[in-house]
Amino acid sequence: xxxxxxxxxxxxxxxxxxxxxxxxxxxxxxxxxxxxxxxxxxxxxxxxxxxxxxxxxxxxxxxxxxxxxxxxxxxxxxxxxxxxxxxxxxxxxxxxxxxxxxxxxxxxxxxxxxxxxxxxxxxxxxxxxxxxxxxxxxxxxxxxxxxxxxxxxxxxxxxxxxxxxxxxxxxxxxxxxxxxxxxxxxxxxxxxxxxxxxxxxxxxxxxxxxxxxxxxxxxxxxxxxxxxxxxxxxxxxxxxxxxxxxxxxxxxxxxxxxxxxxxxxxxxxxxxxxxxxxxxxxxxxxxxxxxxxxxxxxxxxxxxxxxxxxxxxxxxxxxxxxxxxxxxx
Amino acid sequence: xxxxxxxxxxxxxxxxxxxxxxxxxxxxxxxxxxxxxxxxxxxxxxxxxxxxxxxxxxxxxxxxxxxxxxxxxxxxxxxxxxxxxxxxxxxxxxxxxxxxxxxxxxxxxxxxxxxxxxxxxxxxxxxxxxxxxxxxxxxxxxxxxxxxxxxxxxxxxxxxxxxxxxxxxxxxxxxxxxxxxxxxxxxxxxxxxxxxxxxxxxxxxxxxxxxxxxxxxxxxxxxxxxxxxxxxxxxxxxxxxxxxxxxxxxxxxxxxxxxxxxxxxxxxxxxxxxxxxxxxxxxxxxxxxxxxxxxxxxxxxxxxxxxxxxxxxxxxxxxxxxxxxxxxx
Numbered sequence: 001x002x003x004x005x006x007x008x009x010x011x012x013x014x015x016x017x018x019x020x021x022x023x024x025x026x027x028x029x030x031x032x033x034x035x036x037x038x039x040x041x042x043x044x045x046x047x048x049x050x051x052x053x054x055x056x057x058x059x060x061x062x063x064x065x066x067x068x069x070x071x072x073x074x075x076x077x078x079x080x081x082x083x084x085x086x087x088x089x090x091x092x093x094x095x096x097x098x099x100x101x102x103x104x105x106x107x108x109x110x111x112x113x114x115x116x117x118x119x120x121x122x123x124x125x126x127x128x129x130x131x132x133x134x135x136x137x138x139x140x141x142x143x144x145x146x147x148x149x150x151x152x153x154x155x156x157x158x159x160x161x162x163x164x165x166x167x168x169x170x171x172x173x174x175x176x177x178x179x180x181x182x183x184x185x186x187x188x189x190x191x192x193x194x195x196x197x198x199x200x201x202x203x204x205x206x207x208x209x210x211x212x213x214x215x216x217x218x219x220x221x222x223x224x225x226x227x228x229x230x231x232x233x234x235x236x237x238x239x240x241x242x243x244x245x246x247x248x249x250x251x252x253x254x255x256x257x258x259x260x261x262x263x264x265x266x267x268x269x270x271x272x273x274x275x276x277x278x279x280x281x282x283x284x285x286x287x288x289x290x291x292x293x294x295x296x297x298x299x300x301x302x303x304x305x306x307x308x309x310x311x312x313x314x315x316x317x318x319x320x321x322x323x324x325x326x327x328x329x
Numbered sequence: 330x331x332x333x334x335x336x337x338x339x340x341x342x343x344x345x346x347x348x349x350x351x352x353x354x355x356x357x358x359x360x361x362x363x364x365x366x367x368x369x370x371x372x373x374x375x376x377x378x379x380x381x382x383x384x385x386x387x388x389x390x391x392x393x394x395x396x397x398x399x400x401x402x403x404x405x406x407x408x409x410x411x412x413x414x415x416x417x418x419x420x421x422x423x424x425x426x427x428x429x430x431x432x433x434x435x436x437x438x439x440x441x442x443x444x445x446x447x448x449x450x451x452x453x454x455x456x457x458x459x460x461x462x463x464x465x466x467x468x469x470x471x472x473x474x475x476x477x478x479x480x481x482x483x484x485x486x487x488x489x490x491x492x493x494x495x496x497x498x499x500x501x502x503x504x505x506x507x508x509x510x511x512x513x514x515x516x517x518x519x520x521x522x523x524x525x526x527x528x529x530x531x532x533x534x535x536x537x538x539x540x541x542x543x544x545x546x547x548x549x550x551x552x553x554x555x556x557x558x559x560x561x562x563x564x565x566x567x568x569x570x571x572x573x574x575x576x577x578x579x580x581x582x583x584x585x586x587x588x589x590x591x592x593x594x595x596x597x598x599x600x601x602x603x604x605x606x607x608x609x610x611x612x613x614x615x616x617x618x619x620x621x622x623x624x625x626x627x628x629x630x631x632x633x634x635x636x637x638x639x640x641x642x643x644x645x646x647x648x649x650x651x652x653x654x655x656x657x658x
């Protein structure tokens with residue numbers, strides 16, 4: 001069957017609230033730098049009240065990846081849940097505006113659209129506190145089989161291992177993708193997600209996942225290995241392709257007995273690392289959907305990640321398609 | 330009386346919705362580059378639907394100026410009207426977060442918080458369509474006499490000449506400021522505002538205004554002069570101080586028989602001119618409130634404007650106080 005989409009993603013539909021902060025702010029708030037913590041409505045309001053002036057922009061890990069795929073000229077679809085409020089309008093607008101297809105019903109009369117409060121420290125690291133709001137209500141009924149059947153790759157955001165109904169939506173989508181002979185990809189998202197759901201993640205990877213994305217902390221936590229090198233070996237026989245990001249050191253792609261080490265592009269000044277992993281996945285998946293070799297997938301991933309960390313916000317500010325063409329990718 | 334605030338401003342409380350656009354988009358939408366057009370709720374929704382993916386950030390001309398004053402280490406107060414919605418929360422939060430005092434009751438059950446849709450073209454020019462929403466309901470009752478009496482300078486945003494109740498709020502605030510021997514400043518805001526309200530603006534300036542801000546188009550329109558040089562002469566005996574901005578050519582400050590020509594700082598790449606005039610006013614007023622000479626006021630204005638045009642968004646992204654210290658201002 002001809003694909004309708006290159007990548008269809010299931011993720012938390014989240015609006016990012018981005019402010020700059022000093023290291024002392026993280027300390028006072030008891031936040032672990034670089035991590036994502038879940039907060040409830042009350043904690044969210046209290047933290048927001050203490051944060052600096054912010055900008056708001058559509059985010060959410062898998063949503064950012066779809067924005068990256070669209071910027072590369074690919075056809076993306078996103079399945080997620082927003083509320084019937086202004087931020088829900090913003091989220092739906094931004095998806096449509098980048099040319100991606102937005103699926104998922106609006107939650108009316110419940111929680112508001114989810115928000116992720118991101119404090120960016122002077123070193124460019126982002127520390128996130130997420131109030132999931134409506135996003136947490138994503139359910140199997142939101143998964144339109146036609147979207148999944150029509151997508152070359154279905155991509156899951158690991159953050160959605162937290163809400164039970166969303167995990168059922170994963171199961172439904174994975175079953176549909178598998179039956180249609182499509183590729184299934186998963187991002188681990190966060191090492192705290194691994195700590196909370198390690199067994200379930202490993203079982204899902206073994207049963208359903210072809211392509212796994214993780215950073216160093218996440219793959220070490222997932223495999224239980226002593227260090228990154230051991231983790232790279234340990235994951236090798238657990239998934240067909242593992243694309244492992246190593247920050248400024250680039251990425252490592254392992255597939256069977258093959259290992260591709262891909263150096264990162266040089267960056268003059270890192271402004272905000274928000275979205276780096278998401279854009280890496282965008283570049284990788286876009287190239288993979290075109291059937292390109294794995295080292296090229298990794299290089300396109302690095303290129304997309306390199307752009308997003310030079311500015312505030314988790315989505316590309318320039319055409320990644322043009323950027324890739326200039327770089328000969 | 331000791332001042333509680335350096336600058337108190339009355340303005341439209343507006344959230345900016347910023348997207349990039351090509352010149353062809355402006356043409357298709359029938360928009361005049363660099364201008365601000367007022368739109369109603371329906372036009373606003375239609376235009377938004379055709380715009381690119383956007384970021385949202387607190388804006389509004391006078392609100393931006395207060396943000397600049399706060400960034401320079403000054404004490405600012407802002408009087409404006411938002412709704413009881415998410416964007417209203419965002420606006421109030423951002424004011425508090427920069428250390429400025431936010432005044433003005435929330436509008437409940439009426440229009441939503443105002444928004445300004447800004448399309449930024451590759452040349453860095455911004456073209457704005459504003460749906461005023463709740464902002465248009467600013468009324469005399471929102472003007473707390475203590476705020477105006479306590480402010481060294483009261484600053485009015487010319488955009489507020491459109492709604493009738495807001496103009497009454499101006500009159501009330503001007504009367505209070507005058508009685509308390511405070512300084513009154515006005516920004517012309519936009520040449521279309523001049524076209525709509527020229528006589529009323531000239532009468533208000535003659536009766537109440539000590540410091541007038543305008544750009545080249547605005548001062549030419551206001552004075553009815555043939556060109557900028559003539560306009561500079563024409564305004565000289567109509568207001569105590571006129572601070573006239575000339576884009577990349579810097580600014581001209583005229584006061585009585587004195588003329589100060591202040592060259593602009595060199596900018597590597599102009600990204601988005603949104604907020605340039607607002608930040609110029611912030612620097613100028615901050616220095617003026619400290620009793621500094623007019624050429625220094627102009628130089629601090631240029632410095633603040635230079636920062637804001639190097640990034641998207643109408644408010645400073647770094648501490649203007651630090652920037653000014655580095656520049657010896």
